[in-house]
Amino acid sequence: MPLLKVDKLTHYFGGLRSVDNFNLELNENELVGLIGPNGAGKSTVFNLVCGLYRPTEGTITFNGHNLIGRYPHQITSLGIGRTFQNIRLWNELSVIDNLRIAHFSQIDYKLLDSLFFTGRLVRDEQKVTEEAMDLLDKFNLVPYIKELPRNLPYGIQRRVEMCRALVMKPNLLLLDEPAAGMNQGEIGELINLVRWVKDEFKVTVWIIEHQMRVIMNICERIQVLDFGSIIAEGTPKEIRDNPLVIKAYLGEEVT
């Protein structure tokens, strides 16, 4: 059974069809890319899966759960972590608090515990802090834990965000243009980071990216989206040689 199954997904923004009959089967431990020109509907697909938009038609099944009609926080609690195209860390909270708060669905204590400072709260806060610290340690982010994210270098912010997306112990990690705004050196690091995350945390990775170097390097399978519908699908090599893709997206860059 595939981890994520998207079937005949269609979505309209008013009269505009943003996603048209999108299908996908993601198997466990795959690394699949989603590419396409600006405005092709890639981020919309992510937002549909996360429940930010409600699809007009189609079904989304994750790990046996139907995702349609659930709130975003319920969907992500099932084990979907995601990062954002333009980094969306909480800039008024320290890095460690960013990580702690992403534990929201995992804290066991109830509201009254948090108001009256019970033993259960203390135990749980300890556990949450421990887990957050472990994760930050794995990402070599410990020196930054007390900083506000906005004061950190761009590359570090990206890493913090990916780290935060792993807090909910996801089976599926959605990366929305992780290389946006990075220079060539940082992109090299990012490629290694994504591979490492996939192996270390045993996650399935679904990635949107414009940087061909990232996509062609790490993806096992690529889908190409244009005007909301899939125009090509296959291995990096097949995509590279597909005339439709060249026409729609890669243009002269390949020739």
Place this chain on the structure above:
Amino acid sequence: MKRFGMPALIGISFLICIVPAWLGWYSNYIQFIITLIGINIILTVSLNLINGYMGEFSVGHAAFMGVGAYTSSLLTVYLLTENPFFGKAILPEELSILIFPISLLIGGVAAALFSLLIAIPSFRTRGDYLAIVTLAVNFIFKSAIENVDAIGGPRGFMGMGKVVKAMDNLVSFPWLIFWTFLVVVFSIFIIRNFINSTMGKSIVAIRDDEIASELMTVNTRWLKIVAFMLSCGLAGVAGGLHAHTVTFINPSSYFILQSTYILVMVYLGGMGSLSGSVISAILFTILLEMLRPLDVWRWVATPLLLIILMLFRPTGIMGSRELLDVFPKLKKYFSSLQERLTNAFIKS
């Protein structure tokens, strides 16, 4: 490191506020001012939870205060005193010591339930929606009470003085200051715990980026409603205390003017700063009393203060910092659990 900071602080304020009042060193006027300061602290701290930490904009906090005030004073007056509204007392006066705190609690619960009615539709969307709704609620509250003649309508409601006197007759003790003090400590205690806990701190994340919070598994809608109810419930308790302090209430006591005062105190102290709220509530109450000779011009002076504040120090006295951030040396006595946990990990 044992944190004796908080207990020490509470002990000192207890010594300053209650012991002299008990020994009769404070005049009635001073006692009144102290009680008012306490009530304003509760109101400011609780509104700060919505307007400061959560970043929503509630402008009708007085309505919730009014709900608490009317509920608790109706209850005590109905049960304990002979009065023109309900006739003979139902319970003996001696029970006042017990009934009074219970009525405060019921007032708070009533205000919290009332706020739930508003929260459910209001938190579907973000932005100015809550401001408009709470403004409307403040009007609705005033008009509704004005139209209930059984509790005095626009003429107001009284009799709480007898209740307070009954408590004092039984055991001579500054009961009002005492209960206000307890509620202040309680409010600060639970709001501080809430704000520092991972669950409560998530409301700051909501203020920062609601969509990111939702996608990071935070149940934003539930959390916003809970925080709103908590805040309004505390305002209701403060309202009950206020009603018994001033002993005469009418619907206009809990109208826009009162809401504005609370707002001014929140902005004066700083959005998202608990210590700022406490400081500004104390300063503002004293300032307002000192301006008493100005009479009607007070109503001009205080809004003017708000304008001046916004022009020259838009972040308020403390900004979003706490007193501890200004005096980091005190941190070892007051730091929160979460902070200590983090520091412990850094060291190891």
